[in-house]
Amino acid sequence: MKVSVMDYGVGNLHSIAKGLERAGATVEVVSDPALLLGSESIVFPGVGAFGAAMDILRPILPELNKHIVDGTPTMGVCLGMQILFERSEESPGVGLSAFRGEVKKLKSRRIPQMGWNDVVPEADPLFEGVPRGAQFYFANSYVCHPEEDVAVAKTEYGESFPSAVRKGALCGVQFHPEKSGPPGLRLLANFLRIAEESK
Secondary structure, eight states: OEEEEEESSSOOHHHHHHHHHHHOOEEEEEESSGGGOOOOOEEEEEEEEEHHHHHHHHHHHHHHHHHHHHTOOEETTHHHHHHSSSEEEEEEOOOOHHHHHHHEOOOOOSOOOEEEEEEEEOSGGGTTTTOTTOOEEESSEEEEEEEEHHHHHEEESSSEEEEEEEEEEEEEEEEEEEGHHHHHHHHHHHHHHHHHHHO
C-alpha cells in the first residue's frame, strides 16, 4: 500500500513516515496538496493548527473532499483527525467535512493534554490485536464531537471524548500512534489492512 503523508510545512514528519513504513507501507511525503488527488491512500499527520492546515488544503478542497468521500483510504492523526470534520473552534473556516461534526476546546483544568492516556476501544478492526488496557500518547487542546455514529474508542481527560473514529476506510485518531510503541504500530498496520481490503 502506497501512502501519501501530507506535509503542512511545519514539524517533523519522520516519526509518522517511519511508523507507517515499519507497518508495511510505501510512504511518500507530499508538500503539494494537489498530489493527494491521485493518491492510493492518505495520512494527515498531527502537526500544526486547524486554520493553517486548511489554508494549505483549501485550493483543492472540493476535489479532495470527493477523493476521500468516494473511498480513498484516509487516516487523520491528532490535528489530522480534526481537519476531517466540518469546523473547529480553533479557527474560522471549514474543514474537509469527511465526518459530520465540530472540533471543540477540551473541557479540562489543564490544557493541553500531554502524555499517555487510556484509550477504551470498541470491538473494531482498527484496534484488532491491540492489548486491552494499552495506553497511547496524546498532545492536544481540542477534541472532535461527531454528529454521526462513528466513534470506535473513547478517552477521559476532563471530559469523555471520542479518541478514534472510523467510517469504512476513513479513520481518525486523536492520539499519536507513531509515538505509542507497539500498540501504535499495530494500529497503523490495522489501518493499512483496512485500506487494502477496501480496494
